Amino acid sequence: MTTSELSKKNILIVGGGFAGIGCAKKLANCAASITLIDRHNYHLFQPLLYQVATAVLSPADIASPIRHIFYKQENVRVGMGELSGVDLEKRIAHFDNVDVKYDYLVLAAGARDEYFGKDEWAQLAPAMKTIDDALDIRRRVLMAYEAAEWEADESARRAKLTFVVVGGGPTGVEMAGALKEIAAKTIPKDFSNIDTTTARVILVEGGGRLLAAMPEKASEQAMRDLEKMGVEVRLNSFVTDISPGMISIGNEKLAVENIIWAAGVRACKFTETLGVELDRAGRVVVNPDLSIPGHPEVFVVGDLAHAFDEKSGRPVPGVAPAAIQMGEYVAELLGREIESGAAEAERKPFRYHDKGSMATIGRNRAVAAIKGRTFSGFPAWLFWGIVHLIPLVGFRRRLSVMFSWAWSYFSFTKNARLITGNIKMKVKRLRRD
Amino acid sequence: MTTSELSKKNILIVGGGFAGIGCAKKLANCAASITLIDRHNYHLFQPLLYQVATAVLSPADIASPIRHIFYKQENVRVGMGELSGVDLEKRIAHFDNVDVKYDYLVLAAGARDEYFGKDEWAQLAPAMKTIDDALDIRRRVLMAYEAAEWEADESARRAKLTFVVVGGGPTGVEMAGALKEIAAKTIPKDFSNIDTTTARVILVEGGGRLLAAMPEKASEQAMRDLEKMGVEVRLNSFVTDISPGMISIGNEKLAVENIIWAAGVRACKFTETLGVELDRAGRVVVNPDLSIPGHPEVFVVGDLAHAFDEKSGRPVPGVAPAAIQMGEYVAELLGREIESGAAEAERKPFRYHDKGSMATIGRNRAVAAIKGRTFSGFPAWLFWGIVHLIPLVGFRRRLSVMFSWAWSYFSFTKNARLITGNIKMKVKRLRRD
Numbered sequence: 001m002t003t004s005e006l007s008k009k010n011i012l013i014v015g016g017g018f019a020g021i022g023c024a025k026k027l028a029n030c031a032a033s034i035t036l037i038d039r040h041n042y043h044l045f046q047p048l049l050y051q052v053a054t055a056v057l058s059p060a061d062i063a064s065p066i067r068h069i070f071y072k073q074e075n076v077r078v079g080m081g082e083l084s085g086v087d088l089e090k091r092i093a094h095f096d097n098v099d100v101k102y103d104y105l106v107l108a109a110g111a112r113d114e115y116f117g118k119d120e121w122a123q124l125a126p127a128m129k130t131i132d133d134a135l136d137i138r139r140r141v142l143m144a145y146e147a148a149e150w151e152a153d154e155s156a157r158r159a160k161l162t163f164v165v166v167g168g169g170p171t172g173v174e175m176a177g178a179l180k181e182i183a184a185k186t187i188p189k190d191f192s193n194i195d196t197t198t199a200r201v202i203l204v205e206g207g208g209r210l211l212a213a214m215p216e217k218a219s220e221q222a223m224r225d226l227e228k229m230g231v232e233v234r235l236n237s238f239v240t241d242i243s244p245g246m247i248s249i250g251n252e253k254l255a256v257e258n259i260i261w262a263a264g265v266r267a268c269k270f271t272e273t274l275g276v277e278l279d280r281a282g283r284v285v286v287n288p289d290l291s292i293p294g295h296p297e298v299f300v301v302g303d304l305a306h307a308f309d310e311k312s313g314r315p316v317p318g319v320a321p322a323a324i325q326m327g328e329y330v331a332e333l334l335g336r337e338i339e340s341g342a343a344e345a346e347r348k349p350f351r352y353h354d355k356g357s358m359a360t361i362g363r364n365r366a367v368a369a370i371k372g373r374t375f376s377g378f379p380a381w382l383f384w385g386i387v388h389l390i391p392l393v394g395f396r397r398r399l400s401v402m403f404s405w406a407w408s409y410f411s412f413t414k415n416a417r418l419i420t421g422n423i424k425m426k427v428k429r430l431r432r433d
Numbered sequence: 434m435t436t437s438e439l440s441k442k443n444i445l446i447v448g449g450g451f452a453g454i455g456c457a458k459k460l461a462n463c464a465a466s467i468t469l470i471d472r473h474n475y476h477l478f479q480p481l482l483y484q485v486a487t488a489v490l491s492p493a494d495i496a497s498p499i500r501h502i503f504y505k506q507e508n509v510r511v512g513m514g515e516l517s518g519v520d521l522e523k524r525i526a527h528f529d530n531v532d533v534k535y536d537y538l539v540l541a542a543g544a545r546d547e548y549f550g551k552d553e554w555a556q557l558a559p560a561m562k563t564i565d566d567a568l569d570i571r572r573r574v575l576m577a578y579e580a581a582e583w584e585a586d587e588s589a590r591r592a593k594l595t596f597v598v599v600g601g602g603p604t605g606v607e608m609a610g611a612l613k614e615i616a617a618k619t620i621p622k623d624f625s626n627i628d629t630t631t632a633r634v635i636l637v638e639g640g641g642r643l644l645a646a647m648p649e650k651a652s653e654q655a656m657r658d659l660e661k662m663g664v665e666v667r668l669n670s671f672v673t674d675i676s677p678g679m680i681s682i683g684n685e686k687l688a689v690e691n692i693i694w695a696a697g698v699r700a701c702k703f704t705e706t707l708g709v710e711l712d713r714a715g716r717v718v719v720n721p722d723l724s725i726p727g728h729p730e731v732f733v734v735g736d737l738a739h740a741f742d743e744k745s746g747r748p749v750p751g752v753a754p755a756a757i758q759m760g761e762y763v764a765e766l767l768g769r770e771i772e773s774g775a776a777e778a779e780r781k782p783f784r785y786h787d788k789g790s791m792a793t794i795g796r797n798r799a800v801a802a803i804k805g806r807t808f809s810g811f812p813a814w815l816f817w818g819i820v821h822l823i824p825l826v827g828f829r830r831r832l833s834v835m836f837s838w839a840w841s842y843f844s845f846t847k848n849a850r851l852i853t854g855n856i857k858m859k860v861k862r863l864r865r866d
Contacts, residue, residue: 041579041852058491060849067623068850077625080579080852098583131853146474146513150531190500192510396840396848403836407829413501415829416493419474419513420564 008033009338012093012100014083015108016043016066018320019302022327023106028073030335035100037079039109041065044131045392047320048401050171052134053260054178055142055414059131061401064393083109085273088295104297106330107284111303111318114266114281121242125166125259128175135420137260141179142419144258147426149193156428159255161199164247166239167263168205169212170359173222175260176203176231177362184230185363185412202232202256204239204249206263211367213317214357214374218367221376225365239263265318267304279306288349290330296343301326310349320391321355360384363409441466442771445526445533447516448541449476449499451753452735455760456539461506463768468533470512472542474498477564478825480753481834483604485567486693487611488575488847492564494834497826516542518706521728537730539763540717544736544751547699547714554675558599558692561608568853570693574612575852577691580859582626589861592688594632597680599672600696601638602645603792606655608693609636609664610795617663618796618845635665635689637672637682639696644800646750647790650807651800658798658809672696698751700737712739721782723763729776734759743782753824754788793817796842 009032013020016038024036042063051057070076081095086105093100113127128134141163148160161183165176183199190196203210203226209219210226210233226233234249241248247256267282276292277285283306286292290299290307302323307316316322329350337343356370358380366381367374375383385405392398408414442465446453449471457469475496484490503509514528519538526533546560561567574596581593594616598609616632623629636643636659642652643659643666659666667682674681680689700715709725710718716739717725723732723740735756740749749755762783770776789803791813799814800807808816818838825831841847 041575041850058493058849059851059853060491063851065623065850067620068846071622078623079583131851135853142474150512187500189504190498190511396844396846400833400836400848403833411829413829415833416491417474417498417501418492418496418564420492420568 009103010035010101011104011106011334012037012102013106013108014038014093015110015302015304016040016078017046017108017110017302018323019110019304019327020106020108021066021069022324023108023301023331024070024076024327025073026328026331027075027335030075030331030338032075032104032334032338034076035079035102036066036070036076037081037083037095037100038066039080039082040130041067041080042131043069043393046129047170047388048392049128049131049134050175050178052131052416053128053137053141053175054182055138055416055418056178056408057401057404058416059135061397061404062392063131064397069393083107083268083270085270086298088274088298091297102297104334105299106327107298107300107304108302108323108327109268109270109304111265111267111281111283112269113261114264115261116264118242121261124242124244125247125261127261128171138416139419139421140258141182142417145187145191145194145196146419147257149191151428153429155255157194159245160257161194161196162254162256163199163201163258163260164249164254164256165201165203165260165262167261168203168207168210168233168235169262170357172203172205172262173210173226173359173361175262176201176233177226177229177360177365179260180226180229180231181362182414186414187417200232201230202234202249202254204234204237206236206238208235210235211357211359214359214367215369217374218359218369218376221367221374222359222361225361225367225376229362229365265303271304281306289333289347290326290350291347296347299330301330307350307352309352311351316350316352317357319357322352325352326350358384358387442536443468443534444537444539444767445470445535446539446541447471447526448543448735448737449473449511450479450541450543450735451756452543452737452760453539453541454499454502455757456541456734456764457503457509457760458506459761459764460508460768463508463764463771465508465537465767465771467509468512468535469499469503469509470514470516470528470533471499472513472515473563474500474513475564476502476826478830479562480603480821481825482561482564482567483607483611485564485849486561486570486574486608487615488571488849488851489611489841490834490837491849492568494830494837495825496564497830502826516540516701516703518703519731521707521731524730535730537767538732539760540731540733540737541735541756541760542701542703542737544698544700544714544716545702546694547697548694549697551675554694557675557677558680558694560694561604571849572852572854573691574615575850578620578624578627578629579852580690582624584861586862588688590627592678593690594627594629595687595689596632596634596691596693597682597687597689598634598636598693598695600694601636601640601643601666601668602695603790605636605638605695606643606659606792606794608695609634609666610659610662610793610798612693613659613662613664614795615847619847620850633665634663635667635682635687637667637670639669639671641669643668644790644792647792647800648802648807651792651802651809654800654807654809655792655794658794658800662795662798698736704737714739722766722780723759723783724780729780732763734763740783740785742785744784749783749785750790752790755785758785759783791817791820 045062151157358368360366368380478495584590791801793799801813
């Protein structure tokens with residue numbers, strides 16, 4: 001190491017999601033030594049994760065090795081590890097396998113799923129945060145039909161052919177639509193004993209409307225679209241209990257074998273060790289410059305941050321564009337300070353640029369709200385596709401996803417219908433032949 | 434059910450590999466009721482499985498849902514289940530989840546890996562039979578580099594950067610070549626602490642030459658090609674012990690963290706319950722018509738069968754074309770007997786048509802032996818690609834694999850470099866920064 005390298009500032013970025021990657025990329029020309037550590041070796045394009053769970057895309061279509069993203073950017077080192085805590089005074093981050101010293105720390109470790117104190121539900125109602133989660137859900141969904149095909153007991157068969165999605169945000173809406181499409185369009189011809197078109201998909205939302213972050217018009221359209229497809233939407237409904245083969249929605253008990261959780265997120269656990277103010281979801285309440293109180297060298301970005309937009313005063317939503325903007329904002333700030341060699345007297349606060357929001361519901365159906373205008377149907381659906389195709393990492397992935405979409409659109413099939421991993425078929429009473 | 438359906442013969446096919454699928458497809462016009470049951474819901478194109486393990490292809494590229502293969506063929510029902518035994522007298526096959534009566538039984542359940550009495554090695558030296566196996570190996574290979582990047586202890590790092598492939602058949606040769614390519618071409622730029630081009634790949638073969646089923650000229654060429662790429666080939670060498678972090682080859686002990694088993698196959702366990710003669714690998718010694726002694730209604734095909742070619746008198750090799758031919762042979766025989774309503778007085782014996790054999794070694798390198806002629810290098814490599822592309826199930830898969838190959842050829846990258854599933858990084862002494 002040369003002296004100039006020794007004197008370089010160490011920037012540690014924890015998390016390779018949209019915020020972490022956005023930050024590290026924006027620091028490409030910064031004369032700093034950057035370390036980026038994530039639990040996984042891949043950056044995941046989370047908005048399309050439900051398409052892995054519903055067998056449209058393969059994991060490699062939406063995930064890129066983080067090392068490969070940065071192999072040309074020489075000031076970035078990449079590692080794998082899980083953050084357990086931070087020593088803010090000594091400026092050391094503790095991972096499960098390594099301790100890393102930093103001059104600047106950017107926490108971008110994202111969120112995990114929130115079961116509101118009912119962690120025991122996680123096994124029965126899996127959520128979808130990682131590739132492995134999505135493959136687990138794919139396995140469960142496909143196995144439900146396989147088991148139903150053998151099941152001779154009528155009520156047990158109905159339970160296997162019932163799918164409940166908890167949470168009416170974008171993930172829940174997209175998942176419910178896709179599950180209904182599989183049942184009604186993709187697989188009916190594949191089964192002989194069961195009529196998959198009779199499968200029930202129930203979407204449960206605690207609030208008064210779906211897609212609460214979007215304009216009311218979009219919520220209503222999404223609801224109409226889902227109901228037209230045959231999804232049963234229950235608004236103002238809460239899950240009160242989940243046990244094997246059973247869900248309670250309010251006072252109603254329902255026999256159901258397939259529950260998917262999309263009801264809420266919570267910041268990663270280590271935020272509790274920071275000794276700073278957290279909101280109810282465990283997110284760090286940050287300063288206007290996204291740093292934490294008393295530590296101008298520590299920033300929190302992405303889903304981990306409870307931040308406010310400087311202009312509107314409203315909380316910054318937990319969406320990909322917001323995460324990227326936060327990451328890039330911190331990168332620009334650090335770039336300036338490292339170049340000038342001194343902390344800025346007054347840091348310009350973070351400002352969120354809302355580029356709109358959207359959700360896809362099914363074939364030719366989507367809703368989008370952009371700059372106060374709401375639109376839906378085929379135009380919104382096409383727009384959704386383009387908007388989600390462009391930011392995928394790498395030309396190869398864009399091509400591959402485009403091809404998979406085109407194929408599944410025109411052929412009504414889903415290519416990745418593989419049951420991998422170990423799962424045993426549980427059948428109450430066997431159809432004997 | 435109508436009377437004509439009730440009087441239909443029931444053909445039960447166990448296994449959805451090349452033999453089972455080949456048999457069921459060939460029975461498309463047979464007035465029988467066919468049931469095909471496999472442990473998995475997918476048909477796997479096994480010759481390309483090593484490319485999933487080496488991150489070139491995604492599982493969905495080489496596996497198709499069996500239901501989807503037959504959704505238009507109305508005389509086939511598809512199910513999932515694992516065969517535990519057969520009651521030959523009562524003509525009932527017992528699965529883990531169902532019992533199925535049959536008039537004709539076609540056993541095509543294939544082979545599993547053989548550790549020659551050392552089943553405890555399976556954990557330390559995984560083999561590659563299913564998609565899950567391949568994903569496990571992919572995870573281990575990619576994690577080895579991640580762990581080496583953090584490892585401060587020189588000898589422990591060397592062990593992580595050493596890969597031993599046991600078995601010099603086509604799978605072992607292809608795997609060794611692909612592992613060396615990853616180390617030397619795909620990932621060197623991705624790592625900063627380690628030089629991946631120094632990774633050792635050792636191929637261990639018990640016999641006197643690689644690819645023993647091919648002509649000697651091909652074996653020699655494969656050996657030259659591998660050594661030119663930097664693979665260390667050890668002929669006449671036997672693995673005598675495997676323990677965590679250690680392998681013994683003959684009397685030599687080697688510190689190694691990555692061992693891949695490609696040394697032998699053994700028939701699925703249930704053959705032992707049939708009460709018929711088995712060979713040393715547990716395969717059923719079949720009659721010239723592939724039926725089992727005393728039971729003309731029970732056939733064994735594919736890797737499960739110890740069969741002889743009627744013409745040459747030589748054993749039929751355990752390769753995909755042989756499996757397909759056996760499956761189709763039985764289908765034609767059954768078709769004739771079911772149509773005529775009576776067993777044939779003298780069944781024409783099975784005859785194997787050897788269409789040649791081949792193995793790919795690396796970029797632009799392969800060996801092929803077709804009708805007595807051996808060729809190698811780029812022509813053989815291109816030919817290997819075409820021959821493996823055509824039989825993939827479905828136009829979509831062919832396109833996708835072709836695209837992945839072209840991409841990885843021209844870009845020197847491997848797209849599917851994702852570490853999925855749970856694995857902990859084990860590092861002896863941490864590199865501290």
